[in-house]
Structures are given as structure tokens and as C-alpha cells.
Amino acid sequence: MNSAAGIAFQLLQSVFVVLAAPLFLGWVNRCRAWLQNRSAPSILLPYYTLAKLFNKDAVFARDASPIFRWTPYILFGCMWLAAGIVPVLATGLPFAPAADIIALVGVFALARMFSALAAMDIGTSFGGLGARREMLIGFLAEPAMLMTLFTAAFISGSTQLTTIVDTLAHREFALYPSLAFAAVAFLMVLLAENARIPIDNPTTHLELTMVHEALILEYSARHLALIEWAVAIKLFAYMTIGIALFLPWGIANAGDWSALPYAFAALAGKLALAGAGLALIEALLAKLRLFLAPEFLSTAFLLAVLGMLTHFLVNG
């Protein structure tokens, strides 16, 4: 691999993820509108919303501390970092060894901690409520997520996402029962971590049930836009981690320009399907009560553990 090409790939992927993430969100919203028999908004609507928010005047609560002001940028930075680690288009990116899957989970935890702190900064009742619910979901989801990733790490003997994907993408086609368990667990964690139904409803503003919305209640204008954008990148990153772990075929090697169009096409196809699937899940399920979230996520944890044990049993 030539390093200049590698860096070019790295930059290309980072910029691509940041720019394409709202598009994926638009696609999910459009699919959901179709399923709910509504007339669908434009797939570009998230971009319009961002542009609108960026042009508004920002309003801060009087006592906002620097933590409140800096959190949107930190969130955006964290998600940008995640976008650089996950092999979306290509494996073997030069930046990938800097952070493995455990560090990736750490990035998401860092972002979560800052958003919870920012929510408590103004000192409103909803902020604290949102922060504690978000941390509740976070501590339930994190072990399940790590267990899922450990299963993949045990299969490939590495915790680097790029090595895992290389191993999984270039193996003989075989059924891994452990990966099936892990995939279901991962899907459940994805729903919880990204504030989707059945754990949280991204479109709700009902005070008593909201989690994510309660965190960002006090934000407006460009800060809100950055947070919404970061949320879109997070969903995109989770989707691409899922694709990389469970449907890795078609991914390019860094520096291999000829494989790039094929990698793009494969990714677009997989994301389109995944987005439609996410919309379907959201259309079919209802939101769970908050205190059913522990059951939902401990199920995910147990599935992930089962996946790992299956791997040990099958592969000795």
C-alpha cells in the first residue's frame, strides 16, 4: 500500500461519511413515511434542516458554562473520529491502527458523557432527567456492544476493525452461528444507542418519554445543527460497523482505486437495504417503557454471550 494513496483514501472516506450521513437519515425517514402511508418528505430534508439551523441566531441560557458551549463541537469531533476509524469504503486505512474496536466504543462513551454533562449544565429538570436516562441506556448497551465485538475479535484474532473485516471478507463462505447471534445483539444495541424505537423515539417531544431530545432541549441554531449532524454520523457509523462485521463483501483495500466504484456501489446498496430495514423495524414496533429497556438490552447481552460461547464450542 502506498501511503499517499492511503492518506487520500482516509481523507476521502472521512469527508464522505460526514457528508453522506444526513442523506442516510433522509432515506430512513422517507422509507418510514412510505410505510406509514404518509407522503414522503424529500430525501434531502436533513440537509435543509441543517442549513436552516446554521442560519439562525443562537440562544444560550444565561448561566451556560464553557462545557455547554463546547459540547456540540466535541460531539462532532468524536463522531468525525469514528468516521475515520470504521472501514466504510476500504480496509487498511493508515489511521485505522490508532484506535481499535474498544477505543471506538470509548469514543462513543466520551461523546455520551459530554452530552449528558451539557444537559445538566443549565440546571433544568428535563436536562437531569435526560442525562440519567441516557447514562442508563449507555451502561446497559456498552457491555452488550463489547461482547458482540469480542465475538468478532475472537473469530479473527484481532481487535482492529480493519483486520476483522479483512478476515471476514476474504474467508471461504461459511455459516458462523456465533456471528448470527452477534448480529442480532448488535442490531439491538444499535437501536438503543442511536435513540431509535423501541428504546427512544427520535421524533418525539413528549416530555415524559423522551431521552435524547431531553438532552438537547436547551440547544438552538448552529449548536443544535452540529449535534443533529453528529447524531446522523453516529447512526451512519453504527450502520457501517454492522455492515463491516456482518456483510463485509465488496469492500476495497486502501490505495486500490479500481475497486473504489465497486465498493461505493456495494455500500450504497447495503445501506439502502439497511435503512429500509431500520424503517421497517420502527414502523412495526412500539416504544418500550423506559424500565423495559434493561430487559431489552440484557437480552442483547445474553445473545452476544451466547454467540461467544457458540464460537468457543464450535471452534474448540
Next chain:
Amino acid sequence: MASSPLAGSLAVALAWLVVAGLIPAGNAAFARRFAFPLGALAGVALAAFGLQAVWLPSQTLTLPLGLPDMPFHLRIDPLAGFFLMLLGSVSAGISVYAAGYFGNEPSGRLTLITLQYHVFLASMAFVLLADDAYLFMVAWETMALSSYFLVITDHHLPAIRRAGFLYLLIAHLGAIAILLCFGVLHGGRGDYTFDALRAAQLQPAWASVAFLLAFFGFGAKAGMLPLHAWLPEAHPAAPSPVSALMSGVMIKTAIYGMVRVIFDLIGNLRWEWGMVVLTVGAATTLFGVLYALMQHDLKRLLAYHSVENIGIILLGLGMSMVFIGFGHPAAGVLALIAALYHTLNHAVFKGLLFLGAGAILHSTGLRNLNDMGGLIRGMPKTAFYFLIGALAISALPPLNGFVSEWLTFQAALQATIVQHGVVRSLLPLFAATLALAGALTAMCFVKVYGIAFLGQPREPAHRTPVPHAGDAGSMERYGMAWLAAGCFVLGLFPTSFLLILNRVGVSLTGQGLSEQALAGSGWLWLVPTAAGKASYSPVIFLVVIALATLLAFLLVRRFYHGRVRFAAPWDCGYPEQSSRMQDTADAFGQPIRHVFGPLYRMDRRLPGPEDAEPRYTLKVEDRHWYWLYLPVARAAEFVSSKIALLQQGRISIYLLYSFITLIALLVFVR
């Protein structure tokens, strides 16, 4: 002198004693201006000597002190060097802080504190330097006693005397176990040097007995479950720099003792021992963090987190014993490195957090989180340092807590090489415990930081509001800055510490990390097994995240206007808002009580519909008091009340006892 870290360390320990002894009674200014800064300087020197000792072969020295036939033996090897480095560097920051913190103490008390404080430091250095069981126990007991006197600094309060007694009791239970353990190792040969103990060939059963005694004895000092009860009582009772020293450094000497006795003296590790350590470690981790989430007293909360972190260290030690027991020393050394790395990390960030709690206490007089709020405006610098500590303890990259948890995960992922099927599947589950604990810690520190530093000032329930007395003083800030810098250095340049700890591993087990790991590691890259398998680069990580954050900021600034208006909080448009509507520390823990309810002993009183003055009370207590401590205490009281029957208080009765004993001896022994 420069080439002799042993003599240097000894000089530092003696310097501490001299500083302690030389303070003219009642001269507070001397203590403030010279004693503590000198102590800090000695700490830095000790850290340098310790670091030097890691790279040199071990050195020994015999002091012509002690009992006639038993001179004191001293020895410094990489393990002792590493812990001396920990002691020196962390205590340096705490001593600087103490110079500011104790500034307003009445001079008589201050002289006493200074004396005890430096004796405490010196005794810890001697624990680490000791090379025979005799000196070890003398230093160990001096450490326990000097810290006991520091804990009961405010001895006019009955609660503090009680806490001190509990501490002394459990410390001595532990000391008895350690003494018995040395007895077992010694086997009646009359030589108590560690060399002799190391050479002893024990039967497997006796080795296991020695292991259990050492584990129990040092565990009592470390605060492992179920012997942790003294920690949340004694640490808050002590003045804050002493809490920082006890939580940051003293309980680490117990980890040192555990590694020294189990890995070095007993040797021939068995994997079953590792499973015992892992099980206890996992329970300690979870209970520690779950009880921490229930606390509203900041220092108690931090003490419970010390329990949790000891559990994390035990998880690493246990894994190491399992791997070595199964004959995989490379993986074992990795787990040992993870455990010792976490020991150092915890010393740094827990020291920092206790100092932060002390700064709050010092400036506002508050310890109860429910009375705080909005402190970031009055004390922004303390808030900044505390945030670093909070992020570090929550194991968030790129700070230091993350590195050691990451290494522990990497060690757990070596599980595939273990031949035993059950053990192999259990190791990742212990790692999952660690993940759960890490995420719960993050929740707990969102609670601490959000409630203490963010939000609006709360109206104190029990006392008149305290005007914020402003930020911490300059000495206090230097102390915190030193430890906060430690969080960054340990987090950003882990490879240098990995290499130091690898030396420790080599000296203990004769093996180090694999060649590939050492070849792949540079200052930028942390590679515990082999490049391509796992790597982490905190520097790149930090640079990228900072650049991305800055770039986002600059782009937004460049392309959009920067207009900002300030208004009242929106809060979904509710017009009536007061600072009492914010979450309290107890409210924040409510989801935890809901999910983990059965683990707590809860006493909850809900108001009835007819109550004229509706009140809601909730009391959460440690279950261990009820199933373990109180029954044991009752049994002890019962037994002693029976024995007390012997004591009639009349001289003739006692003479009768002597007579009967004499007769019995004449009849049976002859």
C-alpha cells in the same frame, strides 16, 4: 550515590522522618512553608530513584537495626522500584496540595498532622523496601497506626472515632492474616528474610493456605469485598489530602504486598487461585460502583470507587494468575501489566479527585452533593481539574483510565489460548463485568460533576447557604495540576510505562511480552501482543479529535455568523423553575435502584394520602453490614461476655486461677 537507587530511596524515607521529627512544636509556618514542600521534593526524588531501580538489577542492603539476631534487610528490585515511583510521584502532588490545604489549621494540630503525615509516607516507603518479614510487618503496622491517627484528626466527633476504630480493627485482622501467611511460608526454619521465604518448597496444600492468608490479609487493606466496610467510613473521616494519600497510595501498598507475596514469595501460581481472585475481583468491582452510585456524600462516593478500582486491579491480577497457572507467561505478564498500570492510574486520578473534593470542602464547607450546584462558576480551575479526573476514572480515551482498561480487555481476549473450556469462556465474562463497571462509573461521574459543578446552586437543606469562597488556593491548584498532568502523561504515552512494567514482569516471572509486541511498540503506538492484532495510539487519537473539533469550530465560524443571544432557560416552556427542581444525587441514582434493587438494603417511606406534612425518605445501606459484620460483631460480643465471667475483680479468685493452672501443669506436663 547516583547509581544507587536503594541508598537514594532510603535517604528519602529518612528525610521524611527527619522532616517529621524536626518541626518545632507549634510552629505552623514552618510546617506550611518548609515541611510539606520539602516532603514533595523528596517525593519527586523518590520517584526518580524508583524509576532508576526499574532498569537496574536488584540491590540489597542490611541495616544494623532491629532485634539482635534480626537486622533489617532492604532490597530494591523493579517491582519495588515501580511502587516507589508511584508513592513518590503521587505523594509529591498531594504534599504540595497539603501545604495549601492545611494553611488555616491551628498550629498545634498542624504540627501533629505534619508529623503523622510524614511518618506515614516514610512507613510506606519502608513497606516497599523491606526484604524480610520482620521489617515488613514493623513498617506495615507503623503505616496502619500513623494513618489511624490521621483519620481521627477530628477525634472530638464520635462518628469519626467510630470510623477510626473500624479501620484499626480491619487493618489488624488483615495484619494477623499476613503474619500467619509469613509463618506458613517460613515453616519453622528461623530465617525470615524474603530470600529464605522464596526458597521454601511448600506442599501444594500449604501453598494454597499461604495464598488464601495473603489474599485475605492484603485484601483487607486494599478494601476488597467483603472487607471493604472501613473504606467508605475512614476515607471521608480523614482530612482530604490524607484521604487522597490513603485512597491513592496506601491501598496500593496492599496490591504491592499481594504481588510480592503471591507472585514472588509463594510462586508456582495455580490457575485455581486466579479464579478465586477473579471472582472476588468481579464482585468487588460491581458492588463498589453500584454502592458508589447510591452515595450523596462526595468523599464516601469516591471511597466506594476506590473499592471498585481495587476490584479492577484484582481482575487483572487474577487473569495473570490464570494465564501463568496454565503455562502462558506472555499472556500472564500482559494481564499483570494491565493490573499494575491500573494501580498507578488509579493512584493518580483518585488522588486528584480526592484533592478536588477537598478543594470544594475547603472553599464551601460542603460534602453533600445535594447541597452543591453550579460550582463551576465560583471555582472554574478546580472544576477543570476535577473534569480531567472524572474523565480519567470513567475510562474514556485518551486519558489514562482507558489505557489500563484497554490492556485488561486485551489480556481477556487472550482467553483462547487457555486449554480449560470453562475458564476460557469465563474470562471474557469477567471482561464484560469490567465493561459494565466502566459504563456505570461514567454514569456516576456524570452525576457527581453534573450535580456539584453544573446546574444552579441548590438551597442547602440543613444549613444557611454558604457564599462561595472562591477557587482553590495556588498551592492546592499546583497539587491538582501535577496529578492532572499525570493523567495526561499516563494516558498519552503508555508505551514507556508498558516497557517499565515489562521489566517488572520479567523480574517476577522470568518472561516478558512477546518479541512482536516490543518490536511494534514505539512512543506513538501501544502494541500489547502484535501489530495487526491490536494497537492503540492515544496521541494520534487526541490530535485527530482536537483537530476535528477545532475544524468544526472554525468552519462554523467562517461560514456562518457568530451571533449569540442570552435568555432564560427554555425547559420545554415551563414558566415556574427553581433550583430545587434539578435532579439531586439521590434522584440521579433512581434508575440504578430500579434495575439493581435487590442488591441494596433499602428503607423507603412514602407519604400517605392523608399526611398533613408529606415527607419522602429513603435510606440505602450496605447489605454487608447486615449479613456479615453485625452477626460477627454479635458473636464476638457473646463470646467475650462469656469469657468475662472469669473476671470477678477479686484478687483471691485470680490467685485461685493461678493455683489451678499450676496444679494442672504439674499433673499433665511434668
